[in-house]
Amino acid sequence: MTGKIVEVEAYRGSDDPASHAFRGRTPRNAPMFGEAGHAYIYFTYGNHYCLNVTTQGSGIPGAVLIRAIEPLEGLSAMKRLRPNLPEFALTNGPGKLTKALAIDKTFNEVDMTKAGPLFIMDADEEHFKIARSTRVGITAATERLWRFYISGNQYVSRNQRPQGT
């Protein structure tokens, strides 16, 4: 199965109150302190896995949460994993894409920079506009524009909380 990353969010360390690494290293967030380019996968709300890519390395915590992808290959397999969902809704959320791709903690800490069970590769050059916004589903540092997504892409998650009226 293959997909194009269309939405991500950045998380850092002691300077980012919304980050799992804000209060230092714990067993769960240890991958954030490890080598860059590896998977950091955690289980949340009793139901969902979320996939991150570590970024900093050298013991400095940092990760990018993959919030949405656009399915490219293996669409039928994704549909089998998520029956009853229309195509556009298969992978448009951090918990949903991990289910559609059968990603769980067994992939935690795998090196995603080189070919393996789970990895990221460069795409052909492509032109699109990247938009930014506040991060979704957090209660701290809500003013930071650390969510980035492809403007107009239909696979971007729609569950961002509406801003107050």
Add this chain to the structure above:
DNA sequence: TCGAAGATTCTA
């Protein structure tokens, strides 16, 4: 050891 909260999703 216990209580509370959570980088969400689905349903009513």
Add this chain to the structure above:
DNA sequence: AGAATCTTCGAA
């Protein structure tokens, strides 16, 4: 708008 659901963390 609210429940589901269970792991993780920090405090007692």
